[in-house]
Amino acid sequence: MSETVANDWSPADNPYAIAVSEAQWWQRTAALAVRRIRAGDDDNGGPCFDSRQIDARQLCIALRQLLMAEKLEQIALADLGIDPAAGQALEQARERFEAALPGIKHMRDGLTHFEDWSRGKGIGPQQRRIKAGDTPRDVARHFWGFAYDPRADTVTMGPYRIDVGAVEEAAGELALAIYLAAHEVDKRNTARLRATVAQALTGARIPCGPEEAVRVSGGGDGRVWLSFTPGVLPGEPERQALAERVVAALTTTSLRLAGSTTLQPAETATSLVGGQSLWVERDPTA
Known part of the structure; x- marks a missing residue:
């Protein structure tokens, strides 16, 4: 911070x-x-x-x-x-x-x-x-x-x-x-953030859902999690391209992906390609 x-x-x-x-x-x-x-x-x-x-x-x-x-x-x-x-x-x-x-x-x-x-x-x-x-x-x-x-x-x-x-x-x-x-406040905030993430991805023509390549879910910890659905995208180049689009789409709405360590945009895309689940948060620097 x-x-x-x-x-x-x-x-x-x-x-x-x-x-x-x-x-x-x-x-x-x-x-x-x-x-x-x-x-x-x-x-x-x-x-x-x-x-x-x-x-x-x-x-x-x-x-x-x-x-x-x-x-x-x-x-x-x-x-x-x-x-x-x-x-x-x-x-x-x-x-x-x-x-x-x-x-x-x-x-x-x-x-x-x-x-x-x-x-x-x-x-x-x-x-x-x-x-x-x-x-x-x-x-x-x-x-x-x-x-x-x-x-x-x-x-x-x-x-x-x-x-x-x-x-x-x-x-x-x-x-x-x-x-x-x-x-109850946390649950409402999580639902609103999840809707914002879905809207940002949809606006960038990135389908998200249980059967789509990108999954957005609310966790029991109050966070909104984003990950790639295994087996949907055929190869690493496709996953890399989609990961970069996801990061860019979130950036336009002052959101970012985070993990257990601080991630730069390129590292965020790499983590998604590697199958990690990352949580979405407001970008305090935006």
């Missing part, structure tokens, strides 16, 4: 993939926090701070971030016009996550916005209690008191409680649901 291409990269180009990456990071952060909590106090927090209480705080933040990853995925799906069924399946996964870990959003908000929650000035549930007529002092007391209870294996903050034993399954399911939703 050239320096110009690298400098032009932006996460804004593929937020659906960023959501997957963040979901996986935060899922593993939550799993790590669970293991550390259950390992007991390691005394690294010092004489006044139980390390399990520290890890419990990180656990709540990680779980809330998983919900933010789901939110980003939903935004990306809508912006890309993906079948609403993908977003609905993801929404159902989020609802199961929230049912398994009730109040996690508010627990995280209380932790990260302690400057407001400690005064009864937080938004959401605290705000509703104030509007109902409670005093800020009473509201603050009601929603305070964060702690991990090793006997019950629970984390509580005010009226909210989550079971640590439910964390890994719930986080794993939501992270998987985010991945599967993003996979």
Whole structure:
């Protein structure tokens, strides 16, 4: 990849993939926090701070971030016009996550916005209690008191409680649901790229299909693969000529063939003639 291409990269180009990456990071952060909590106090927090209480705080933040990853995925799906069924399946996964870990959003908000929650000035549930007529002092007391209870294996903050034993399954399911939703984007992108390749070849009068000399197929890896069908072309000169035409046709639509190593156009043609399957990608230098 050239320096110009690298400098032009932006996460804004593929937020659906960023959501997957963040979901996986935060899922593993939550799993790590669970293991550390259950390992007991390691005394690294010092004489006044139980390390399990520290890890419990990180656990709540990680779980809330998983919900933010789901939110980003939903935004990306809508912006890309993906079948609403993908977003609905993801929404159902989020609802199961929230049912398994009730109040996690508010627990995280209380932790990260302690400057407001400690005064009864937080938004959401605290705000509703104030509007109902409670005093800020009473509201603050009601929603305070964060702690991990090793006997019950629970984390509580005010009226909210989550079971640590439910964390890994719930986080794993939501992270998987985010991945599967993003996979719908990949499948659509693969289908579109395959159609573009077929159109480019057809426009250059190069027939492609299962029974033709050139095969274009979508792989389980999300890539579009191109290869020569064995036995269709009689000899190497014919395969060489066709390979050069294929490379030229793809070049006109800012596409190129790639393999396990970087290939120049002449090497690409040689690889096709030799029977290799190559994948099609956008040419970042075009």
